[in-house]
Amino acid sequence: MLGIFTAISTLATTWLAGRNEKQKAKIELDKAEVENKARLLRDTNVYNKEWEIAQLRDKDKSLRWLSFIIIASPFVVAIFDPDAVHYYFTVALSGVPNWWIKAFMGIMGAIWGLSSLKNITPAIISSFKRKSK
Structure with missing residues (x-):
């Protein structure tokens, strides 16, 4: 019985860790998108601003x-x-x-x-x- 509980808790812990890493990666992607959008808006030589930003967030x-x-x-x-x-x-x-x-x-x-x-x-x-x- 203890083995089943340990296996389930290990599986849940692994799943939660993966979910947290995925969430962190999503936050990093959002942060990179905001930084890139700010860079594109500051740069007057880049003419495809909307296209690049839209491609970042599909x-x-x-x-x-x-x-x-x-x-x-x-x-x-x-x-x-x-x-x-x-x-x-x-x-x-x-x-x-x-x-x-x-x-x-x-x-x-x-x-x-x-x-x-x-x-x-x-x-x-x-x-x-x-x-x-």
Whole structure:
């Protein structure tokens, strides 16, 4: 009985230590982001400020992971059950309206493409404004 308690407490202690280190690393990352943001704002020669800052804090990462899992799941299932994937693409998707499939693909494109463009667009626009002056 004591061995089980010791094993559980050791496991919990290890988990808590890992969690604390992860939290410390997150705090260090936040601190580095603030310092880099301050450096970029002070530096007048850097023109892609918003893009660099947005890349430091990738807010859409979980959304991209979810969409990747949705897109990649038929390929993983095909390894274990190819007939189910064949059925899914031939029978099940034939009942889905075409506009739904196109809307889904548009959403995936927005998640992967437009979410990155929103970070880069201000830098591109400001560089065109500077060149036109």
